[in-house]
Amino acid sequence: MSKKLSVPEKIRSLAKEVFDSIGKKDTPRLETPIRSLSNVEYNDKEGYFKILGKMKERTMTASTIKSFAQSLLMMNESKTLIEADDIATKREMYYISKNWGDAKFKEQPESDSIMDDIEAMMGVNREQIGFIPEEKGGDIAGELVVVDKDPDTGKPLKIDCTKMGTGAYSIPISVEHLQFETKAKFILAIETAGMFQRLVKHKYWKNANCILVSMGGVPTRACRRFIRRLSDDKKLPVYVFTDGDPYGYGSIYRTLKVGSGNSAHINEYFCVPQAQFIGITPQDVVDYKLPSHPLKDVDLKKIKDLIKNDPFIKHHKEWQKALQQMHKMKVRAEQQALAKWGLNYVIEKYLPDKIGNKKTWLP
Amino acid sequence: MVQKTLAEGNSKGKKTSKAHEMAKKQRSISVAEFFEKNRHLLGFDNKRKALLTTIKEAVDNSLDACEEARILPEISVEIIDMNNERFRIIVEDNGPGIVKKQIPMIFAKLLYGSKFHSLKQSRGQQGIGISAAALYGQLTTGKPIRITSKIHKDEPAHYYELFIDTKTNTPKIIKEEVVHWSAETGTRIELDMDAIYQKGQQSVDTYIKQTAIVNPHCTIIYTDPKANQIIFPRATDVLPKEAKSIKPHPHGVELGMLIKMIESTDSRSIQSFLHGEFSRVSSAVAKEVCEKAKILPNTKPSEINRDMSERILKAIQNTKIMAPPTDCITPIGSNDLERGLKKEIKAEFYCATTRPPSVYRGNPFVIECAIAYGGDIEGDKQVKIMRFANRVPLQLQQGACACTDSVMGTAWKNYGLQQSRRSIPVGPAIILVHMSSVWVPFTSEAKEALAHYPEIIKEMKLALQECGRKLAKYTSKKRRMKDEMKKRGYIEKYIPHVADALKKILSLKETDEKMIEENLKDLLEQSRGKLKDIKADNQEYDEDFAKIGEEEPQEEEKDE
Numbered sequence: 001m002s003k004k005l006s007v008p009e010k011i012r013s014l015a016k017e018v019f020d021s022i023g024k025k026d027t028p029r030l031e032t033p034i035r036s037l038s039n040v041e042y043n044d045k046e047g048y049f050k051i052l053g054k055m056k057e058r059t060m061t062a063s064t065i066k067s068f069a070q071s072l073l074m075m076n077e078s079k080t081l082i083e084a085d086d087i088a089t090k091r092e093m094y095y096i097s098k099n100w101g102d103a104k105f106k107e108q109p110e111s112d113s114i115m116d117d118i119e120a121m122m123g124v125n126r127e128q129i130g131f132i133p134e135e136k137g138g139d140i141a142g143e144l145v146v147v148d149k150d151p152d153t154g155k156p157l158k159i160d161c162t163k164m165g166t167g168a169y170s171i172p173i174s175v176e177h178l179q180f181e182t183k184a185k186f187i188l189a190i191e192t193a194g195m196f197q198r199l200v201k202h203k204y205w206k207n208a209n210c211i212l213v214s215m216g217g218v219p220t221r222a223c224r225r226f227i228r229r230l231s232d233d234k235k236l237p238v239y240v241f242t243d244g245d246p247y248g249y250g251s252i253y254r255t256l257k258v259g260s261g262n263s264a265h266i267n268e269y270f271c272v273p274q275a276q277f278i279g280i281t282p283q284d285v286v287d288y289k290l291p292s293h294p295l296k297d298v299d300l301k302k303i304k305d306l307i308k309n310d311p312f313i314k315h316h317k318e319w320q321k322a323l324q325q326m327h328k329m330k331v332r333a334e335q336q337a338l339a340k341w342g343l344n345y346v347i348e349k350y351l352p353d354k355i356g357n358k359k360t361w362l363p
Numbered sequence: 364m365v366q367k368t369l370a371e372g373n374s375k376g377k378k379t380s381k382a383h384e385m386a387k388k389q390r391s392i393s394v395a396e397f398f399e400k401n402r403h404l405l406g407f408d409n410k411r412k413a414l415l416t417t418i419k420e421a422v423d424n425s426l427d428a429c430e431e432a433r434i435l436p437e438i439s440v441e442i443i444d445m446n447n448e449r450f451r452i453i454v455e456d457n458g459p460g461i462v463k464k465q466i467p468m469i470f471a472k473l474l475y476g477s478k479f480h481s482l483k484q485s486r487g488q489q490g491i492g493i494s495a496a497a498l499y500g501q502l503t504t505g506k507p508i509r510i511t512s513k514i515h516k517d518e519p520a521h522y523y524e525l526f527i528d529t530k531t532n533t534p535k536i537i538k539e540e541v542v543h544w545s546a547e548t549g550t551r552i553e554l555d556m557d558a559i560y561q562k563g564q565q566s567v568d569t570y571i572k573q574t575a576i577v578n579p580h581c582t583i584i585y586t587d588p589k590a591n592q593i594i595f596p597r598a599t600d601v602l603p604k605e606a607k608s609i610k611p612h613p614h615g616v617e618l619g620m621l622i623k624m625i626e627s628t629d630s631r632s633i634q635s636f637l638h639g640e641f642s643r644v645s646s647a648v649a650k651e652v653c654e655k656a657k658i659l660p661n662t663k664p665s666e667i668n669r670d671m672s673e674r675i676l677k678a679i680q681n682t683k684i685m686a687p688p689t690d691c692i693t694p695i696g697s698n699d700l701e702r703g704l705k706k707e708i709k710a711e712f713y714c715a716t717t718r719p720p721s722v723y724r725g726n727p728f729v730i731e732c733a734i735a736y737g738g739d740i741e742g743d744k745q746v747k748i749m750r751f752a753n754r755v756p757l758q759l760q761q762g763a764c765a766c767t768d769s770v771m772g773t774a775w776k777n778y779g780l781q782q783s784r785r786s787i788p789v790g791p792a793i794i795l796v797h798m799s800s801v802w803v804p805f806t807s808e809a810k811e812a813l814a815h816y817p818e819i820i821k822e823m824k825l826a827l828q829e830c831g832r833k834l835a836k837y838t839s840k841k842r843r844m845k846d847e848m849k850k851r852g853y854i855e856k857y858i859p860h861v862a863d864a865l866k867k868i869l870s871l872k873e874t875d876e877k878m879i880e881e882n883l884k885d886l887l888e889q890s891r892g893k894l895k896d897i898k899a900d901n902q903e904y905d906e907d908f909a910k911i912g913e914e915e916p917q918e919e920e921k922d923e
Contacts, residue, residue, distance in 0.1 A: 015868040018861075019875075022882045027890060028861075060886060062850040069857040072864035079868060103860040 007122055007129055011079045014121070015072065030071055031055045032117040037261035042311040047273025048257075049311065051264040069103045070114050078118060081130030089132050090115060120265035126221075127174055137171030137222030139196065139214040142205030143184035144230070149177060161211070166201060168214065175226045180233050182211065186355070187231060189213040189275070191242040191252055195335045195346070204347050208355075211236070219256045221263070224270045227256070231274055238272055239355060244280030244290075245332035246302040249323070249362075250310060253277050258312050277362040278354045282325040285333045288350070291340055292331035303327045316363050396529050398495055405495045406759075406809035410448060411565075413499055414558035415758070416809070417452055418442075418567050420492030421552055422574060423755055425456035426581060427485045428550070432459035433602060436581040440571065442560065444588035449504065450558045455551040460514035463521045470497050470510055470552070471525040471534030483608035484692055484801050486755050496554065498527050503557035507537045511551040513544050520544035560588045565758045571595070573749065573756035576703035577695055577797065598702065603754075604693040609801060610642040612687040613652075613679045615725020622672050625664045633667060633675070634660035643685040652678045689720030689727040694799050695754065700733045708793055711737035711841075714833040715795075718826045723818035728800030730822040734830045735793045736837065742791035746770075746780065750813070751797040757811060764812035766796040769823035778831035779838025792834070796823060851891060858883045 005013065018028040033039065034056050040049035058068040077096055081088055088096065094111040097104045105111040119126050126132070140146070144161040146169065158181075161169045172178075188210050190196045196214035199205065205212050211230070215223055231238050240256060242248030254260075257275040259267025285292055295303075303323050306313045313319045326332070338346045354360050402408060406416035422438060429436035434457060443451040461469060472494060497508035513520035524538035544551075562568055571585050572595070579598035586592045616624075630636035637649035644652075653660040655678035658671055667675070695703075697715035704713055715733035722728070740747075750757040750766040761767050767787070775782040780790035804814040813819065862879040865871060871879075 011868060015865055019865050019869055019871070019879070022865075022879050022886075025882055025886060025889075027886055028883075060854060060883065060890065062853050065854045065857045069860040069864065072861055072868070076864050076867045100860065102856050 006082075007124060008079045008082050010122055011075045015075065018072070027060055028068075029057050029059045030068060030121075031057055032071075033120045033265055035116060035120060035262050035264045037309060037311065040259075040261055040264045040267070040311060042258060042315050044315070048267045048271040049259045049261065049264060050267070066103065067114060070097070070100075070105070070110075071118060073097070073100055073103060074111075074114050074118055078129045078131070082128075087127075087130055087132050089134055091134055093131055116263065116265075123265065125266060125269070132173050133220065133222075135220050136216070137173060137175070137220050137226060138216060139168035139170060139193070140211065140226075141168045141196070141200045142211040143182055143209055144211045145181040147179035147181065148172070162205075166197075168196075168200065171220075171222050171226045173222050175222055175229060178226070178229070180230050182230075182234050182236070183209070184211045184234075184236060185209045186237045186239055187211045187213060187227060188351075189215055189219070189227060189238060189240045189256060190335075191215060191217070191248055191279070192335055195241070198343070199347065202344060202347055204351070207347075208351070215252065215256070218251050221266070221270045224256055224259075224272060227275075228270070228272045231272060238275040239278045240275050241335065241351075242277075242279035243332070243334045244282065244285055244326075245295075245334075246299050246306060246323070246326070248279060249277075249319070250302060250306045250313065253279065254310065254312050278351075278360070280333050280335060280337070281360070281362060282322055282329055284360070285329065285331060288338065288341070290333040290337040292329075292333045292337070295326070295330045295332055299332065300327060300330070318362050322362060396532075398498060402495075402499065404808050405492070406811070407495065407499045410557055410559040411561055412759070413496075413503075413556060414442070414450060414452070414560060415565065415567050415570060416492070417496040417499070417554070417556065417558075418454065419570055419755070420496055421452070421454035422571075422583075423486035424493055425454065425458055425550070426574075426578060426754070428458035429456060429581075430602060430606070431485075433605065434458060434548075435597065435600060435602060436578075437584075438581065439584040439586075441586040442567065442588045444560065445555065448557055448559055449555060450560065450588065451553065451555050453551065453553045455549060457546065457549045460548045460550055461510075461512045462514060463512075466510055466512055466521065466523050467525055467534035467536055470494055470508055470523075471527045472532055484606040484753055484799055486753050493552070494527065496556075497525065498529070500554040500556040501526055504555045506555045509553040511542060511544060513546060513548050513550075516547040520546075570756055570758060572707070573751070573758075574754070576707055577700070577751050577754045577756070579699050579703060598706075599699070603695075606693055607691040609688060609691045609727075610640060612722070612725030613637070613641045613644060613682075613684055614722075615802075616641075616676070616679070618673060618676050621676055622669065625667050625672060628664050630664055632661040633658060633664055636664050637675075642687050648682065648684060652682050654678075655681060686722050687725060687727045689722075689729075691801055692720055692727055692729045692799050694729040694731050695797060697731065697733070700731055700795065700797070704733050704735045704793070704795060708735045709739040710735035710791075710793070712834070712837045714830050714837075716826050716829040716833075718822050718829075721818060721822050723804070723816045726800055726802045726804075728798055728803075728819065728822070730819070730826045731797040731799070732823070732826040732830050733795040734834050735795075736834055737791050737841075740791040740793060743789065745787040745789050746792040746794055748787070749793060749795040751795070752803045752805070752810070752813060753799055754797075755810070757813070759809070760806070760811035763806055765815045765820055766798075766813060766823060768815060769796070769820050769827060770794055772820070773824055773827045773831060775831065778835040779842075780834075794827070794830075796826070798823075847891070851887065854887060855884065858887075 018030065021028045032055065033051055034054040039052045039054040041052055042049055058064040058071060077093065090112055091108060093115060094105055094108040097111055115126065115131055119129055122129055140161050141164055142161055146159045146161065148157045148159060149155065150157045159169055190199070190212060193214050193216055196212060199212055213223070213227060227238060230236065240253050242252050256272050258273065259271040263270065284290065303326060307320055307323055313323065338350050398405060407413045418440060422440060425438050426436055437457045439455045441453040445451055470493060500506060500508060507524040507526050510523045510525065511520050519541045520543065522540050522542045523536060526535040526537055528535050568587065571583055575583055575595035580602050582597045583595040584592065585595070624640060625636065628636045628640060630639055634646065634649045634653055637644050637652055638646050650660050652675065656674040658674065694717050697717045700715040701713045713733065713735050715731065717731045718729060720727050720729050748761060748767055748770055750764055757764065771785050771787055775788035780788040780792060782788040798813060798819065804816060806812045806814050858880050861883065862876045865879060866876045
């Protein structure tokens with residue numbers, strides 16, 4: 001596969017390969033990169049989960065024939081969309097498949113997975129194969145002007161994120177065309193909408209001269225790409241503020257910083273290697289005497305799994321230590337637990353302290 | 364009845380002791396009288412069973428006689444419906460015939476026969492069956508049994524009409540004459556009785572059919588009460604190997620039997636008695652037994668008292684004696700057994716096993732079993748168990764039989780049948796169990812079920828397991844085939860979608876789409892191999908034969 005080919009051309013050439021093997025009575029195959037943590041590697045220099053060469057094969061076996069057919073059918077949809085300069089949401093793609101008879105998807109995750117595979121085969125972004133996600137990208141407030149384009153006229157359109165009142169600016173699904181104007185000193189990415197609201201309400205961004213991003217759980221691709229572009233563009237440090245639990249560390253922070261196994265093929269662009277963790281650490285639970293909740297068995301299992309299998313955690317001793325400490329303490333603490341010391345304690349004490357003291361960060 | 368004739372005439376007034384009074388009622392009972400009151404013990408407890416038992420006894424005797432005389436049996440069985448639950452039964456064979464003076468004794472004296480005193484694989488045992496049938500006929504219709512028999516082509520046939528004197532258990536000759544009979548040799552029995560004719564598992568039809576299955580060397584011509592004639596032609600001209608009679612083995616003897624044998628022996632010393640009248644007892648072994656019993660070997664048998672007999676018995680039990688000879692047993696053989704099943708049942712798979720001979724209580728025996736699986740056999744019911752003993756079908760008392768127990772005690776789940784704990788398995792199978800022995804241990808004189816000797820059950824289970832393993836091979840192969848078929852069907856389902864997608868992406872023509880579908884189907888065949896057809900073609904199956912006895916299934920009889 002040459003990289004110069006357009007997506008429709010690539011789809012045609014893959015289909016031609018399949019067709020030719022069938023013509024020669026050779027068993028047809030489609031190969032897709034394996035998207036999982038077992039097929040990524042991590043090192044500091046690159047700073048993200050880099051995909052390795054492992055491939056999976058779909059062919060004429062009972063376990064792969066269905067996805068083989070589905071892949072070809074979806075490739076056809078993708079080609080049609082691009083040629084018509086149209087897009088479909090992931091959900092819409094799932095409904096389109098209902099015309100495929102036996103080959104239709106039963107649940108949307110099946111459809112999403114095939115979509116990610118095609119994306120990985122093409123080596124491009126989902127948007128470039130004609131599909132867009134449903135989910136919101138995330139919310140922005142603070143010292144930032146986003147320069148977008150008017151969809152009708154194509155003229156530049158400036159959005160001032162300081163003038164959102166108690167609301168926020170929504171990150172669009174595609175962020176490649178955006179430009180930024182800012183004098184902020186850093187970007188603060190926050191796990192929960194609740195904490196984001198508190199910081200917006202009290203204009204934390206104004207006092208601290210920063211840009212606030214609400215991730216709302218695991219950051220979407222658009223959110224990751226937005227932060228990356230903004231940070232690269234304006235040379236801003238990125239601080240990440242999550243709950244003190246294995247999900248906050250291993251899923252939210254890690255995915256933002258180095259990407260995920262599932263989207264291994266596009267991590268290079270959808271990661272923020274410069275991000276630093278200033279969220280609730282197990283040591284914070286002790287130091288700030290935070291109210292905590294006992295860890296459940298699944299949490300303990302997730303910790304063990306992170307230490308054992310996550311290439312990023314395996315690379316950083318600090319993270320292993322922190323996770324081992326948490327496993328020992330058997331407790332987790334939420335961002336909002338800081339409210340124990342007063343509603344604005346987080347603004348007045350915690351964040352200034354943490355941001356001011358590199359030793360309390362985790363890599 | 365007995366009391367009635369006795370109790371009268373006894374006076375009041377005079378004081379007689381109770382014991383005297385009772386003594387007047389005490390007297391010996393003839394076997395025939397005993398039967399009259401206890402007919403259920405011999406299989407005559409109801410009208411339906413009476414018909415089956417009579418035909419069974421007659422046919423069994425004919426087969427035994429033919430085989431002993433080395434004649435290929437040809438037996439005709441006819442049942443004539445005379446209305447009002449009365450039937451005439453005629454059984455005729457081409458056997459050696461019966462010597463004139465023996466005819467009355469054999470048919471009109473209970474417990475008279477040749478088989479009781481020898482240990483030899485045969486169908487009949489006690490010599491009670493056919494005379495009991497005659498007695499039953501006599502009691503229900505008042506008519507005598509009619510016998511015609513011819514022993515040589517140059518001699519005339521003899522015709523008898525016989526009653527049994529129930530008080531004395533002796534024959535009463537009603538009529539006796541010389542008649543002309545075109546047959547070379549043979550015997551013909553004719554008797555009337557009250558009976559009921561029904562079809563089903565426990566019917567005469569089923570008996571005849573199953574007899575034909577396990578006696579492929581015999582031809583049976585059967586005429587049912589509706590005058591349908593069915594001929595079961597012989598499948599082989601080879602008679603079963605001649606059954607040898609053996610002397611009793613000392614380990615099977617009981618005290619009463621031993622005393623009786625000692626009383627009636629002609630031997631001069633106890634040592635020669637032991638050596639001469641038992642199998643596997645050499646002079647040396649006999650001497651050893653005597654020593655252990657602390658009896659001089661040259662003691663005369665007439666000097667042996669009860670106490671000494673008991674010591675001898677004990678000594679026998681403590682002496683190592685070689686197992687009895689086993690060449691006296693002629694099993695059906697797994698090939699004939701399998702062929703018999705094939706004739707009866709349209710299944711996919713058959714297997715049969717003949718175990719090596721084994722011994723229970725000094726009696727050698729051989730267990731055989733066979734299984735038919737799949738095909739037309741219903742899959743959601745308990746498996747049918749066909750039981751045989753010395754080539755005689757056992758149709759009643761299934762629950763009380765060692766065969767059933769052995770089937771239930773085998774773990775069928777491993778062999779591809781369903782089974783809840785220690786019960787008859789469920790699945791599309793028929794299981795056949797056959798025991799051959801010089802002495803078949805029935806639970807009652809009606810010869811309906813086999814007794815539960817551990818040695819027998821062990822052998823049965825081993826036979827069933829052997830067959831089971833063969834069955835498991837087949838069932839697992841079948842399961843794999845089924846899985847493969849399913850997988851293939853699944854893959855084939857998506858071939859048109861692959862063709863459709865390629866057609867759209869590459870703007871192909873219809874012909875290309877067809878080509879894709881065909882090539883993919885070929886590829887599937889190539890890569891996964893051709894599916895072998897596992898449905899076996901059963902050449903032996905005979906549909907009409909299989910139907911016999913099948914209609915109007917009746918409820919299982921409640922045995923007391």
